[in-house]
Amino acid sequence: xxxxxxxxxxxxxxxxxxxxxxxxxxxxxxxxxxxxxxxxxxxxxxxxxxxxxxxxxxxxxxxxxxxxxxxxxxxxxxxxxxxxxxxxxxxxxxxxxxxxxxxxxxxxxxxxxxxxxxxxxxxxxxxxxxxxxxxxxxxxxxxxxxxxxxxxxxxxxxxxxxxxxxxxxxxxxxxxxxxxxxxxxxxxxxxxxxxxxxxxxxxxxxxxxxxxxxxxxxxxxxxxxxxxxxxxxxxxxxxxxxxxxxxxxxxxxxxxxxxxxxxxxxxxxxxxxxxxxxxxxxxxxxxxxxxxxxxxxxxxxxxxxxxxxxxxxxx
Numbered sequence: 347x348x349x350x351x352x353x354x355x356x357x358x359x360x361x362x363x364x365x366x367x368x369x370x371x372x373x374x375x376x377x378x379x380x381x382x383x384x385x386x387x388x389x390x391x392x393x394x395x396x397x398x399x400x401x402x403x404x405x406x407x408x409x410x411x412x413x414x415x416x417x418x419x420x421x422x423x424x425x426x427x428x429x430x431x432x433x434x435x436x437x438x439x440x441x442x443x444x445x446x447x448x449x450x451x452x453x454x455x456x457x458x459x460x461x462x463x464x465x466x467x468x469x470x471x472x473x474x475x476x477x478x479x480x481x482x483x484x485x486x487x488x489x490x491x492x493x494x495x496x497x498x499x500x501x502x503x504x505x506x507x508x509x510x511x512x513x514x515x516x517x518x519x520x521x522x523x524x525x526x527x528x529x530x531x532x533x534x535x536x537x538x539x540x541x542x543x544x545x546x547x548x549x550x551x552x553x554x555x556x557x558x559x560x561x562x563x564x565x566x567x568x569x570x571x572x573x574x575x576x577x578x579x580x581x582x583x584x585x586x587x588x589x590x591x592x593x594x595x596x597x598x599x600x601x602x603x604x605x606x607x608x609x610x611x612x613x614x615x616x617x618x619x620x621x622x623x624x625x626x627x628x629x630x631x632x633x634x635x636x637x638x639x640x641x642x643x644x645x646x647x648x649x650x651x652x653x654x655x656x657x658x659x660x661x
Contacts, residue, residue, distance in 0.1 A: 419537075441650060
């Protein structure tokens with residue numbers, strides 16, 4: 347499953363509430379994570395089913411061509427909903443975002459037929475690491491990146507087909523969007539294990555650049571590096587000198603851009619940042635001291651500028 351955010355046409359009239367931030371099954375699964383994984387007090391855990399996004403599912407597309415596309419891969423055990431804030435801001439700036447759920451490890455995925463899938467990979471990796479079997483945990487992570495890369499390309503292939511096949515695009519895409527998204531010069535971005543997925547996707551000829559948000563690389567890319575444009579954005583939790591795989595990747599990728607957002611923590615790159623005040627001490631521990639608006643503004647700026655620089659050259 348995937349979600350697509352895109353630049354919408356201006357509409358007159360009173361603004362109505364946006365789409366739900368997540369479906370109820372995904373919201374419930376993420377609430378459990380807040381309590382069990384982060385140690386957030388159950389009483390203070392927000393009711394994510396009540397959260398509304400700003401975007402509207404039926405909005406007509408803006409009348410612009412060659413819309414740059416970012417394909418996003420979320421962190422292990424997370425959900426595409428976790429990038430909603432960043433995706434909405436990028437769409438407002440003229441960049442489309444296709445966020446992909448990974449069935450093997452997603453918190454929950456609700457399929458159109460009503461089936462709900464909960465990925466079991468996070469538990470397997472945690473069990474291996476907890477048992478001291480770091481080699482198995484590493485192999486599971488490497489296998490996950492391979493599967494996730496396949497998911498990314500499958501979603502991109504589907505969007506390309508919907509955009510270019512007249513028989514299906516009129517009904518399957520929002521009004522005015524068919525043929526407007528550039529699916530041949532794409533940036534892949536991800537958070538955590540999603541960042542590793544983005545780096546692994548760089549070899550595809552359609553990929554113009556990759557963005558890793560605070561993720562440790564896995565697989566052949568660690569030693570091989572990438573030759574395409576790459577942006578690595580780190581939190582205070584990540585230091586290349588303490589991450590041999592990231593350090594090796596950077597040494598093999600001399601043209602990669604490295605940025606750090608001071609005061610951010612690993613989960614600051616998700617929509618959980620906006621819930622900081624509700625999570626008590628867990629918020630301080632996992633989301634850092636940075637002001638959410640300041641962090642969001644800086645991240646949007648970094649991502650938008652990278653995407654525009656490395657996709658506009660193609661046109």
